[in-house]
Amino acid sequence: xxxxxxxxxxxxxxxxxxxxxxxxxxxxxxxxxxxxxxxxxxxxxxxxxxxxxxxxxxxxxxxxxxxxxxxxxxxxxxxxxxxxxxxxxxxxxxxxxxxxxxxxxxxxxxxxxxx
Amino acid sequence: xxxxxxxxxxxxxxxxxxxxxxxxxxxxxxxxxxxxxxxxxxxxxxxxxxxxxxxxxxxxxxxxxxxxxxxxxxxxxxxxxxxxxxxxxxxxxxxxxxxxxxxxxxxxxxxx
Numbered sequence: 001x002x003x004x005x006x007x008x009x010x011x012x013x014x015x016x017x018x019x020x021x022x023x024x025x026x027x028x029x030x031x032x033x034x035x036x037x038x039x040x041x042x043x044x045x046x047x048x049x050x051x052x053x054x055x056x057x058x059x060x061x062x063x064x065x066x067x068x069x070x071x072x073x074x075x076x077x078x079x080x081x082x083x084x085x086x087x088x089x090x091x092x093x094x095x096x097x098x099x100x101x102x103x104x105x106x107x108x109x110x111x112x113x114x115x
Numbered sequence: 116x117x118x119x120x121x122x123x124x125x126x127x128x129x130x131x132x133x134x135x136x137x138x139x140x141x142x143x144x145x146x147x148x149x150x151x152x153x154x155x156x157x158x159x160x161x162x163x164x165x166x167x168x169x170x171x172x173x174x175x176x177x178x179x180x181x182x183x184x185x186x187x188x189x190x191x192x193x194x195x196x197x198x199x200x201x202x203x204x205x206x207x208x209x210x211x212x213x214x215x216x217x218x219x220x221x222x223x224x225x226x227x
Binding site: 031045092096104109 | 147149151156157158159160161164204208213214215217218219220
């Protein structure tokens with residue numbers, strides 16, 4: 001499987017600011033996803049990042065709060081906007097390699113704390 | 116929609132013993148069932164997966180069994196070692212080809 005990196009690995013942000021998280025893969029992938037994992041909880045899918053078009057958001061997540069870009073097949077960003085303490089979570093990027101495949105591989109995650 | 120229940124939430128076993136984690140799913144159309152291991156401070160790591168046309172799959176000390184009739188699948192770890200301590204998540208495919216529905220996780224503690 002490819003190497004997936006995320007930047008930053010962790011950050012502490014002030015309420016009302018925004019944080020942009022980068023996900024970089026060392027080979028081309030078809031699918032890229034963004035998840036949120038609240039402390040001690042399971043994974044919740046935020047959106048599917050689509051290359052060259054708007055991301056597909058899951059119920060409860062909106063583009064204004066979680067804008068996503070995917071300019072090519074190896075890179076995506078997730079921005080968490082207008083931060084509040086409730087946004088404190090781990091944000092995870094995952095990838096899938098081929099159309100129709102359901103196997104996902106995860107990056108190391110970004111731990112966000114909002115004060 | 117699909118719902119995945121995972122039990123137990125915490126499992127403590129003696130080193131060298133076996134551990135079993137069970138998940139049940141609700142959608143009979145689900146056809147892919149992965150298991151992930153998440154160590155503290157790391158992203159989930161795929162450790163084994165099974166598809167609906169297979170009843171059992173093994174990889175060294177790890178095995179997964181699937182009972183489609185009962186709609187449950189289980190992770191079996193034999194000869195547990197301290198490095199097996201982690202949180203384990205099961206998942207099942209949802210309404211779309213790429214959507215995974217996740218269990219709540221099981222914290223596995225290996226006692227020396």
